[in-house]
Amino acid sequence: MTTVVSSGLDPYRRVLPNGAVVIVQETAFSPAVTMNFGFRAGSLDEPDDRPGLAWFLGRVIDRGTASRSADDIAEVLDDRGVALRVTTNRHVVTLSCTCLAEDFRDVLEVLADVARNAAFPTEEIEKRRAEAITAIRQDQDNTGVRAAEALQRLLYGERHPYGRPAKGSVASVERFTRDDLVAHHERHFAPETMTIVIVGDVRAAEAADAVQAAFDGWNKPHSAPRDVPPVVRTTARQRLIIEMTDKSQSDIAYGFTSISRLDPTYCSHWVMNNILGQFGLGGRLAENIREKQGMAYYAYSSFDPSLGPGPLVIRAGVDPANVQRTIAAIDAEVGALGRDGATDRELAETLQFLVGSIPRMLETNQSIATFLQTAEFFALGLDYDRRLPSLLRAVTRDDVRAAAASVLDPDRASVAVAGPK
Amino acid sequence: MRAAHLDNGLKLLIQELHTAPLVSVWCWYRVGSGDEPPGQTGVSHWVEHMNFKGTTNIPRDEMKGIVEKFGGTWNGYTWIDQTTYLETAGKDALDTLLFIEAERMARGLYEPQECESERTVIISELQGGENDPDQLLDIEVTGTAFRAHPYRHPTIGWIDDLRSMTRDDLYGHYRRYYVPQNATLVVVGDVDTEEVLRRAETHFGGIAGGTSPLRQRPAEPQQIGERRVVLEREGTTAYLKLAWHAPEARHADFLPMLVLDAALTGAKGLNIWSSFRGAPPQRRARLYTALVEKGLASAVGGAMLPTREPFLYSIGLTAMEGVALDALEAAATAEIERVRVAGLTELEVTRAKRQLRARLVFETDSVTNVAHQIGYFETVTGPGFLDDLPARLAAVTPAHVADVAARYLSRERRTVGWFRPLKGGE
Numbered sequence: 001m002t003t004v005v006s007s008g009l010d011p012y013r014r015v016l017p018n019g020a021v022v023i024v025q026e027t028a029f030s031p032a033v034t035m036n037f038g039f040r041a042g043s044l045d046e047p048d049d050r051p052g053l054a055w056f057l058g059r060v061i062d063r064g065t066a067s068r069s070a071d072d073i074a075e076v077l078d079d080r081g082v083a084l085r086v087t088t089n090r091h092v093v094t095l096s097c098t099c100l101a102e103d104f105r106d107v108l109e110v111l112a113d114v115a116r117n118a119a120f121p122t123e124e125i126e127k128r129r130a131e132a133i134t135a136i137r138q139d140q141d142n143t144g145v146r147a148a149e150a151l152q153r154l155l156y157g158e159r160h161p162y163g164r165p166a167k168g169s170v171a172s173v174e175r176f177t178r179d180d181l182v183a184h185h186e187r188h189f190a191p192e193t194m195t196i197v198i199v200g201d202v203r204a205a206e207a208a209d210a211v212q213a214a215f216d217g218w219n220k221p222h223s224a225p226r227d228v229p230p231v232v233r234t235t236a237r238q239r240l241i242i243e244m245t246d247k248s249q250s251d252i253a254y255g256f257t258s259i260s261r262l263d264p265t266y267c268s269h270w271v272m273n274n275i276l277g278q279f280g281l282g283g284r285l286a287e288n289i290r291e292k293q294g295m296a297y298y299a300y301s302s303f304d305p306s307l308g309p310g311p312l313v314i315r316a317g318v319d320p321a322n323v324q325r326t327i328a329a330i331d332a333e334v335g336a337l338g339r340d341g342a343t344d345r346e347l348a349e350t351l352q353f354l355v356g357s358i359p360r361m362l363e364t365n366q367s368i369a370t371f372l373q374t375a376e377f378f379a380l381g382l383d384y385d386r387r388l389p390s391l392l393r394a395v396t397r398d399d400v401r402a403a404a405a406s407v408l409d410p411d412r413a414s415v416a417v418a419g420p421k
Numbered sequence: 422m423r424a425a426h427l428d429n430g431l432k433l434l435i436q437e438l439h440t441a442p443l444v445s446v447w448c449w450y451r452v453g454s455g456d457e458p459p460g461q462t463g464v465s466h467w468v469e470h471m472n473f474k475g476t477t478n479i480p481r482d483e484m485k486g487i488v489e490k491f492g493g494t495w496n497g498y499t500w501i502d503q504t505t506y507l508e509t510a511g512k513d514a515l516d517t518l519l520f521i522e523a524e525r526m527a528r529g530l531y532e533p534q535e536c537e538s539e540r541t542v543i544i545s546e547l548q549g550g551e552n553d554p555d556q557l558l559d560i561e562v563t564g565t566a567f568r569a570h571p572y573r574h575p576t577i578g579w580i581d582d583l584r585s586m587t588r589d590d591l592y593g594h595y596r597r598y599y600v601p602q603n604a605t606l607v608v609v610g611d612v613d614t615e616e617v618l619r620r621a622e623t624h625f626g627g628i629a630g631g632t633s634p635l636r637q638r639p640a641e642p643q644q645i646g647e648r649r650v651v652l653e654r655e656g657t658t659a660y661l662k663l664a665w666h667a668p669e670a671r672h673a674d675f676l677p678m679l680v681l682d683a684a685l686t687g688a689k690g691l692n693i694w695s696s697f698r699g700a701p702p703q704r705r706a707r708l709y710t711a712l713v714e715k716g717l718a719s720a721v722g723g724a725m726l727p728t729r730e731p732f733l734y735s736i737g738l739t740a741m742e743g744v745a746l747d748a749l750e751a752a753a754t755a756e757i758e759r760v761r762v763a764g765l766t767e768l769e770v771t772r773a774k775r776q777l778r779a780r781l782v783f784e785t786d787s788v789t790n791v792a793h794q795i796g797y798f799e800t801v802t803g804p805g806f807l808d809d810l811p812a813r814l815a816a817v818t819p820a821h822v823a824d825v826a827a828r829y830l831s832r833e834r835r836t837v838g839w840f841r842p843l844k845g846g847e
Contacts, residue, residue, distance in 0.1 A: 008441060029440050032782050074704035079772050081688060081779025083702040100779050127716060134719035134742045137657040141842070143552050246655035248548035280485030287485075294538035297546035317549045319541075349486050356492020356511055363441050364786045 008362055009385045011372055012204035014212070018191035018219050022211045023372050023382070024204040025197075027365055031101040033200030034365035035108065037115055038373050040225050041188035042091040044161045044307070050180055052168015056132055057181050058086035058093055063124035065117040068110070070124055076110050084111070090162060091307055092377065093188075098365065101201040105210055112214035115189060120181045132173050139167065143251040143418040146242050148313065150416035151253035154238045155311055160229055162308060190222035191215065197372045199365040228308030231257055234412050242418040250320045250419025254330050255313040258407045261305035261378045267391050268399035269303065269312075269407070274350045275342045275400070276333065276408070277301025277314060284333045285314060293329065295322045305374065312407055320420045327417075331410040338408030341401030355389045422795065423614045424804075427622060429630035431601035434795050435617050436609045438788055444610035445509040445788040446518040448526065449796040452598035454576040455501040455638060455730070461586060463578015464594045466499040467543055471591055472506065472599075473497070474535045476524035481535060487517060500693075501572050502729040503800045504598075509789045512611040516620050522606065523624035526599050536588040544584075547577045554840045555660050555737065558652055562662045562838035563733065565650045570641040572732055600631025605799050609792035638730060641666070648836040656842030659740035661718075661749050663757075664836045665829050667734035670727035670802045676813055677821040678734060678829065679725050683773035684765050684822070685757075686723030686736060690780030691810075693726060694793040702776055707769070708736065711756040716741055717749050729801050734829065746839045757830055764823025777814055 012024045046053040062084055063070040077084055080103040087094050095115065099107045139145040149165045156163030167173070198207045234257070259269055277283040281290060282300035289299035299316040314334070318326045342350075362368050362385060375384040422436040454465050475481030488495045493510025506525060508518045550556045560575045567573030577583075606625070608617050644666055668674040682689075687703025690696035703709045703721070712718040720739040726732060740749050765773075785791045798806040 027440075029438075030782050030786055032786065070704075078687075078702045078705040079775060081702050081776035081783075083687075083700050085699065098783050100782060103779075127714065130716055130741050130743075131713075131719040134658060134739060137742055138739070141554065141657040244655075248551040249545065280489060290542055291481075291538070294541040295545065297542055297549055317552075318545060319548065349489060353489040353492055356490070357494070358492065359442050359511060360492060360494065360509060363443060363788070366786075 011382050013382055014208045016212050016215060018215060020191040020194045020215055021376060022208045023197045023376060024207045025199045025368055025372060026202060026204055027200055031201050032098055032365060033101050033104045033202055034098045034369045036197045036369045036373050037095040037111055038195045039093045039189050040091060040193040041093045042089050043166055044090050045188050045226050051164045051172045053176060053180055053184055054093055055088040055166050056173060056176055057184055058088045059128040059132055060120055060125055060181060061086060061118045062114045064119045064121045065113045066119055068113060073110055076106060080107060082107055088166060104202060108210055108214055116218050118185055120178050122178055125178055129173060133170050136167050136170050143244055143247055146418035147251040147253035147416045150240045150242060151255050151313060151414055154240060154414035154416060155255060155257050156231060187223040190220050191218055193222050195373060195376045197369045199369045231309045233257055234414055237411055238414045240416045243421055244418055245420055247419050249317050250323050250417055252316045252326060253313060253416045254413055255311050256407050256413060257309045258312045259309055260307055265403055268395050268403040271350055271395045272400045272403040273301055273303040273312060274354060275346050276337055279350055279353060288329045288333055289316055289326055295326055323417055327415060334408045335410045337404045341397060341404055347397050347400060351392055354392050358385060358388060425618060427626055429601040429628055431625050432605045433621055434605060434607045434799060435614045437612060437614055438609055439611050442512050442611050443509060443788050444512045444515050444612050445792040446522060447505055447507045447607040447792045447796045448522040449605045449800040450504045450598055451603050451800055452504055453500050453502045455571045456636060457571060460582060461590055462574040462582045464586060464590060465504055466576050468591055468595050469497050469499045469504050470539050470543060471531055472525045472529055475530045477528040479524055499576055501576060505796060515612055519620050519624045527628045529595055531588060531592045533588050536591055547580060554656050558660050558662050558838045558840045561650045561652060562664050562836050565648050566664050566733055566836040567641055569639040571638055597634055601628055602630050602633040605796055607792045607796040610788040644834050647832050651839045653841045653843055659746050659842055660840040661738040661740060661746055662735060662838040664733045664735040665834050666731055667829060669729060669731050674825050677817050677825040680770060680773045680817050681822050681826055682723040682725040683776050684769045686721050688773060688776035688780050690784045691727060692784035692790060692794055695790050696780060696784045707756060712752055717744050717752050727801060746841060761827045761830055765819055767819055770819045770822055774814060
């Protein structure tokens, strides 16, 4: 009963004379275009004494260029119904937006100007600084964020870039200067750190020409991206409790360091995580914690692709009285999968799901853009969507058992809980 | 799009879209938290949860995995006017998805132990929402703005009702509302319309039609004076919410209000399933320039949602660190009063309409979102609402917008909510 997958992707890739990579995928669902500008300039590459700088740069980068004021930029985008989103993760700062096909060239021109010539006006830095501090204060009041950030700290240590909160701290944001922003932009926003993905109602070669024209004459060196510092695997159980008295519910974040996206066993880990905490409502974890014990609205695990050993994170939100029972249930599921691996049926169902979900994953312009950006970043190849089914189907029960055994062990789990006593 | 009825009254809306080998099936019921009697608040949402807990021919532990075999995703949601269930999967799943929805409509098990287990899951969902001060404030403001109409209680229900409702309450609600006469089945994707009709007849044709329950809700009396609610709890950030009684989707004032909201806070569009998840374009919006750019608020949002009966237009503001709520409220009120007195400029109205036109394109970017819009408006407003929407939107003038601003956004029709954070130990 396996769904037949017909690959929809046929991306066009061009390396511009200045070294930038442009990928275009034509789609015909609606007269809209999504564009993603990704730069290898994420939090890994910020100075260790400037935590949060890459994220903060994302708040200011689109607030003025050498020739356009923040108002000018807002005018072009707002008038066309475009909301520019800047996201920052460990490795990449991404500018992304969707516009009507008729507005593609106008919006492209503004984004290219922002990427090349961001001016970081002092007045804008001060406005965005106050917003950033408010956002960090909001995070401090959020049980989910507090637990997740505490887990990152336990897993990687405060000094490792993967261990720090992406937004930094109030203290670090207060210290950022315009020079810090200009320096980060100068070092890490350059043609060779950039991948542009365009998906939508465009002609591929014409869109690539338009991008090439928008970046014509932009040639500059950049600092070599930083290698991920070594990660020391935890060998003993660690636990951290954050008390937040007025809250109704406690959030649990429980996890391990795992593997790099570049690791050849990545697909085995992906399948293993799906069985543990994704399949259906949330894999074995939700079956136990939500369906059998009725303790949580959400219980799941996630496993994000990273250059270095990324975290495998289990999350659940429960009544404060049920925290110990929930941790015991997580221990039981983690222990069982780590010890015994998955059943034949689980493996078959998960593979059928993951392979069958590829067309759905690649349905919207935004999801295609994200997929192609990831494929380019990790050098997975432009035909990755066509190779993926066979890569997944090659995963065996032994592979899943080995992946689970290498990561899942309650005796070395890190556990953070935020909520009432 | 093809519209058809089975003999038992089930309405079918089918749209073929052959851009990807996918199908999205949604089954909509004309029941939501606005239909709940006192003492049973939250019953519609709890029933939605129970409808994933097993049917005569799909035991609970087999529900998980059926859609996944086709690479599919599934979900459901409940709001004030509607309850809906969806699956989007490879097109070969069509027959299975129709089978699931027919089972859900007619043959839910409602086993007592499953009802009990779900009670605590829902209480956990409620408590998770209470952890968020902004959400907590929204519930308090809505409850304060309405006195008689059942839109006043949150869709998840009041905690005491969730603790006291019984299996029979749930099952009674399910049997009353889950009948073909009260439902619409929407199918969008890489399908053949005739085949969908045949298969729908196979799966749903044998279900007794029932009757569509009358929706008689108490009318909300006209609000004659400002109302206020102040929450003080441990926290780090202050929030302000302003809410006014607003027209329902079918009212002639609805689109001018939608344009007004776009000009004040940025256009969201009309898809509450997807559009409201990302930030709208708002840097030129009135309240953004007056409050965020002036350093009084770190974020502003507006919600003018399409509903069956008059609901609320609300504006939510996050106070900037160090800004007092009374200063933020005064500045927001002053800007809204300016719009009430002088209206918007021609440019603002043109921009807002252009934004909305773009958002209507962006929010139908998948078979899932196309199907949502078809089913949502069929259920909430009745047929025809979407057909001439772009034309009606284009016809909105600055005079319309000025008129609705002056009439709806008055002080005596508003409810003001403050969340004032108490630092630990204060």
